[in-house]
Amino acid sequence: MYQKPSQAFIMASWVALAAGMAGFLIGLFRSEMLLNEKGYYFTILMYGLFAVVSVQKSVRDRLEGIAVTDIYYGLCWVSTILAILLLAVGLWNATLLPSEKGFYAFAFLLSLFGAITVQKNTRDVLGAEKKD
Numbered sequence: 001m002y003q004k005p006s007q008a009f010i011m012a013s014w015v016a017l018a019a020g021m022a023g024f025l026i027g028l029f030r031s032e033m034l035l036n037e038k039g040y041y042f043t044i045l046m047y048g049l050f051a052v053v054s055v056q057k058s059v060r061d062r063l064e065g066i067a068v069t070d071i072y073y074g075l076c077w078v079s080t081i082l083a084i085l086l087l088a089v090g091l092w093n094a095t096l097l098p099s100e101k102g103f104y105a106f107a108f109l110l111s112l113f114g115a116i117t118v119q120k121n122t123r124d125v126l127g128a129e130k131k132d
Contacts, residue, residue, distance in 0.1 A: 004128035005121045013121050017114025021045070024107035027100075040090060045108060048083035049115045055080050056119045084108075 024045055028038050054076040058068045087108055091101045 003124065005124050009117075010121045010125075013114055013117035015114075016110055017118050020107050020109070020111030020114050021049075024104060024111060027103060027107065031096075031100075033094075037094075041087070041104065044083055044087050044090065045111060047079070048087070048108065048112055051076065051079035051083050052112045052116050053119045056116045057123075060120070060123060080112075084112075 025042070028041055031038065033041075058073050058076050061068045062073070087105065091104055094101065096104075
């Protein structure tokens with residue numbers, strides 16, 4: 001069931017995660033937002049990253065026959081959707097230029113994608129090593 005991902009895909013995943021997070025965090029650091037606004041967006045980024053890794057793990061566990069309760073599985077999905085909605089609402093109501101709002105949205109989504117693929121690759125590599 002496990003196929004070891006290529007080094008290129010592993011590196012691309014890490015680059016996506018690092019670029020998304022770095023872009024988002026550098027944008028926050030350099031912004032003229034109040035500290036509480038910066039804290040809100042930082043917390044949403046961390047919550048989103050945790051949520052998508054939990055979704056990926058619980059989906060994968062279920063595929064492999066590892067028990068995952070329905071309530072945990074549901075909470076993972078709700079958390080992922082909630083993190084995206086909270087970012088969207090925050091950006092919708094923010095007094096930022098539309099280009100800045102787009103920058104944060106795409107950096108956030110790139111970070112989430114990177115976190116999912118890094119988690120998937122980590123799991124695939126470990127599974128392939130066990131198989132050998």
